[in-house]
Amino acid sequence: MIRAIRNFLALALLTALAACGGGGDSLSPTPSKFRSYDGPPITQIVVNKGARRMHMLSGQTVVKSYDVELGNQPVGAKRFEGDGKTPEGVYHIDRFNPRSRYHLSVGVSYPSPQDTAFAQSMGFRAGNDIFIHGRGDEGAVAKNARKKDWTAGCIAVEDSEIEEIYAMLRPGVPIVINP
Template sequence: MTAAPSAARRGLTGRTALVAAALAVALPLTAVAYTKAAARLWPGTPPAMAPADRQADLVLVEKSARRLTLLREGQPLAEYRISLGAAADAGPKAQEGDERTPEGRYRIDWRNPSSVAHLSLHISYPDAADAARAEAAGAAPGGNIMIHGLPNGWGFLGNLHLLADWTDGCIGVTNAEMQAIWSQVPDGTPIEIRA
C-alpha cells in the first residue's frame, strides 16, 4: 500500500453532504437517531477488513447501466448498482469541476480508510492523455476520483443514494457494498470505465 494521501486528496466536496441532506428529509429516521444507533453497533472506526479469498483482477464500470462489476478471470464475482458524477451522462471527464465521471482504463492506485466517505479507493485519473487533452483546452484535468461509500454519518440512506447521481465525478455505492469492494480489490487492480 502506498503512503497515506494528503488532506487535499481525501475525497469528496461539500456538495455530497448537501445532496445527502436533501435525501434525508424524506426519511423517518433522523441523522441523530442513526448516529446514536451506529455508535452502539460500531463504536469507533470500522474494523480493518481482511482481503477476500477471491480477489478481483478487473473492476468494470458501465456508466450507462449504472453498474460496477468485479471480475476474476473474466467471470463476475459481484455486481453493484452505482451513482456517478452529477453530469456523468455528458461524456467523459474533461476538466476539473465538470462533475463528469472519467472513461478509459486506469488502476486503483491507493486507498483511504479515513476518507470523508465510508472508505475510498483512488482511481489513477488523470493519465497522460487526459492531462494533455485538458491542457490543450486550457483547463486543469481534475482528479481525486474515487470509488467510495456514502458520506460519513449518512450511511442510513442505503440504496436511496441511487435516486440521483450525486458525486462530483466519483463512483458511489452503499457502505456495505464499499466494504465488500474494499476487501476484494487490491491496490494495482485495473479499472475500466465505459460510457
Template sequence: MKVPCLLIALFASLSVGATPPPPQKATFVYVHKAARQMFLYDGKELLATFPISLGRSPVGHKEREGDKRTPEGRYVLDYKNPNSQYYLSIHVSYPNAQDKKHARELGVSPGGDIMIHGQPNSSSYSPDVLQRYDWTDGCIAVTNAQMDQIWAMIDVPVTIQIALGCMVTCTTPPFRAAVRLNSGVSALLHEDPSTHTFTSICRRRDRSDAVGKDDPRSGPALCRPEAIQL
C-alpha cells in the first residue's frame, strides 16, 4: 500500500513545481512613438515589446490641455490605478517642471492625466479594431491582455522615456530590437556596445504609403536620433 502514497507525493511535488515563476520586473520603459511600440527592460535586458496606440494627434510633444498629443521626454511611472475608467492604468508624471514652464509661456494649461492603460471599460469597438488607430486623448493604450502583463511587470516608480524616434537609414549591426510597421517602415533600436547606449531608428522601406507631409514617417528631415542610457 506504499505505492499509492508515493504516487500521491510525486504528483503533489510535480504540481508544486509547475507553478509559474513570478514575472520579471521592468526597471525602464521606452516608448517609440513613430514605431507605435513600447519596450520594457530589466537593466539592459529586453523583457517584452508591445504594440501601442497614441493620442489622436500623435505628431509632436504635448504642450497644452486638449491637444490630443502624447508627451515626449523622460518621465516616471509613479502610481497605479486599478479603478480607472479604462482597464487598469499606470500614471506618467507629465507635466514636469519644463512642461509647466513652457505652458506658462504660452498662457495655457499643460494638461495632465497621461496614462498607460487598457481598453475603455465600456466600448462598442473591439480591441482588434480600436488598436488599429491612434484613439486616445494623449495616453498610451494597449489591449487588456497586454495591460495585464504590463501591470504585473511594473512596480512603480519606474522611469519611462517617450521618444518620437528617427527616420534615418542605418545598416550598422547589431540591432537590439526590430519591429515592422504597417506602413512598410522598420523600427530599430541600435546598440552601441561600448557605451550600452541605444538609439531609436526608423528605416524607410516603402515611400508609396499615404502619409501627410507633417507625419514623422514622411522623411528623414523631420527627426533626429534619440539616445537612451539604460
C-alpha cells in the first residue's frame, strides 16, 4: 500500500513538473523568437541609409523591406571605432547571435581589410561588431525618447522584424550599405 502511494505521488510530481516546462505549445506564455522561413532564398541585402530602408532581395526581386535605425552619427561611412557611424560599402553576413542583448542579431563582416588599413593609417582602430539587430531594452528606451538613430553603428529593426530576418538569412549573403 505504501509503495502504491509513493508511486502515485511520484507520478503526480512528474506530471506537475512536465506541465511547468513550457514545451512551446500555443499555451506557452512566451512564444519562441526563432521562426522558420520557407520563401525564396535571400541573395542580397541592400541598405539605403539616407532613406532608412533595408531591402531583402532574391535575385532582382524585393522580398521584404524594413525601416531601419542607424548609428547615432548616421551621415558618412564608418571609419573609426567609436565614431557612431554605420559602415558603407559591400560586406557579407558572417555570424548569428541568438543571445544578443538586442533580441537577436546577424553579423556584418565589417571591417574589411581596406577599412582596417585606412583606420590604422590614421592611427586608429576600425572598430568591429557591426550587426543587424532588434531593439531589445536599449532600443525601446531610444524609441520612447523619440531617438531616430541610436546604435553604435549597427542597423536596428523591430524585435519582431529581426526574428524574420534571422530566419531568412544564411552566412555569406552580401549586404550593400549605401549612403
